[in-house]
Amino acid sequence: MAASATSHLLKRLARSLGRGTDALEDARRELRWMKQALHSPPKGIKPDAKSLEEMVERRVRNEPIQYILGSVPFGTRLELACRRPVLIPRPETEDWALKLASVLRAQASPARPLRILDLCTGTGCIPLLLCAELPPGSVRATGVDISEAAVQLSAENARINGIAVSGGPGLAPAKNDKQENTFTPVLADLMDPDFVNRAGLEPPYDVITSNPPYIPLTEYEALDSSVRDWEDPRALLGDPVSSSPAAPSVPDAHLNKGLAFYHRIAALVRGHGLLAPDGWLALEVGDGQAEEVGEIVRRGTALRAVATWEDPYGKRRAVVARREGVCEEPSHY
């Protein structure tokens, strides 16, 4: 492409990204990523855009760069396909999931594989990261989501990254080869009273992870359009939109604070023996929610050792709990 055409795209992109001195630098970087995605995309992931112009036009309309590129690098080795409207994996999630992998590494072994359940799995980023980071044969992960698009994408992501897909809708169970980690995608509604049966879960699990929707309705309206207009509200909104009969009982003090899913998860852990006695519960939380989510876990479950882990930007981002023992944040991964 002629230099003048590229520089036109660069200017257009920079203007749309903001006014700061960073805008040009950001634009140049994004343009480079677009070229990379067009000419040498990660294996098995092709962006749906056909040209640089098309990509820039979409970006100018504030479409998230990850949907345009079609992929997100995640953890130390994953490349995840990323498509509207499935929630884009965030760096904060990558950070705590890597930390979790590093604390689980000590107990993960093919002799006794860890059974991992991820609720609201989206692209599958959390269970797939654990599959990729932990030794071969030491993980049997299940990822559940309410969205068909998410369930399909998570299965696709497992395959792209060479992780065996087992069971799931219309799929034969994978060979029970001890030498590989497996991922099972499941379509189910967490709020369904009969969730455990409908999802075909087989408790107990050694690790339960979740990045549930946690944005309060009031904040949702104020989100940047790149989030609000492009990503699935079902992955973001932590307050039930209508008072559906299936909605969990949320105490008045927690209404409209984006905490409904934490109450539901706590109830599942307590009521259904979902978590093994020495198991781990790790939940991502929104800005300012760590305290309350810690309380929900402490009161609603038998887990007594509760810690909050910070993200790289200084926010308390994950609540990690066990029945007893230590679940402090590792100093690095």
Added chain:
Amino acid sequence: MFRSISRLGFHATRQINFSRQLHIARVLLAQAQRQAGSTSKALDAPIVQYVKRKVEERQKLQSELSDEALSDEDIQRVRKIRELEPLQDAWTEWNRAKESLEETSALLNDPDPTMRSMAEEEYAALTENMNQLVENTFPSLLIPPSQTAHLSAIIELRAGVGGSESALFVGDLVRMYTRAAQSMGWDVSVISSNVLESGGIKDAIMEVKGKGAYDALRWESGVHRVQRVPATEASGRVHTSTVGVMVLPLTEEAESSADDDLFKMSDVKLEVMRARGAGGQHVNKTESAVRLTHIPTGITVSMQDERSQHQNRRRAFQILRARLMDRKLSQEVLERRDMRRSLVRSADRSEKIRTYNYAQDRVTDHRIGLSVKNLNMVMDGDGLQDFMRALQERHQEEMLEEVLSEQ
């Protein structure tokens, strides 16, 4: 070859009976040595003296070995003796060649023309053999093997004096190193760069992966000067600009952030470059820039060109490790120099090492006084090999001087 030497040797011993001829032979040998300057130099070169001393040392060790059970000291001696064995072999070969040479020179004036021409041929071959020993075999046995031979390299380039013209030259050098690395069969990539709106590159970091990359490229560190008429210069005046180049040793580690012998994780401060507001689900912007600070040395590394924070972090740790490794290596050189007052020349990074003169179509390396015509060939990477080779040779010579100065 050995067979022919012994045959001539036999002839020579027969002739020793004639004392007059012996005398002539000596004169001739002296003449021959004067003619073949390198051989005469070779015969009493410091390296020959040094090898001789080492071999004598070995013999002494052998004589000190006790006959019965080996003591701890003996085990040390045996090890040393075994270490010096290749040198002993080379020394034996040297002496054999030297003897033969003396014998052969006696025949250079032989009345029999067949004998004479045989002697001449033999003489040349022996001289060649001895030169080989002095120039290659001895040094390769004496110079300690490079500790960095297996390392890949990081090249950091930074525009210096000369504004945008200097930035343009950074671009030219990035291309030069890319081409040179490719023709060496190394994997090369630009892992970070600051491209200027006006064209050119303010700074760049390149990664050159392959065995021997660091050893070959390390002498590129220093200030590179370019003299040319900038494309933007209407008046056609020649400008002088500079680019700073720093080549660092790259070690591959399985885990990017685990403790290793270069640094402790607790000494590294890791920062993310921008605030993200509420972050998490609220924000889907890619803000992945990271900055590392190694507190004991104050070295900081920022990285933001990759898409994920983890990738930027891995890159940043890679560069931190390279800088610390570079520090460690320079420190070791300094210590060695202090210890032995060696002749190693300073590796001052602010030193102007090379000039690229476009008007005169010439590249000059000031350290070795090497000039290469055909600047384009250098900029295309091929001509750079000549400099890389010459600089590596210079390094070998310096290492040898250092060994020889050892008492």
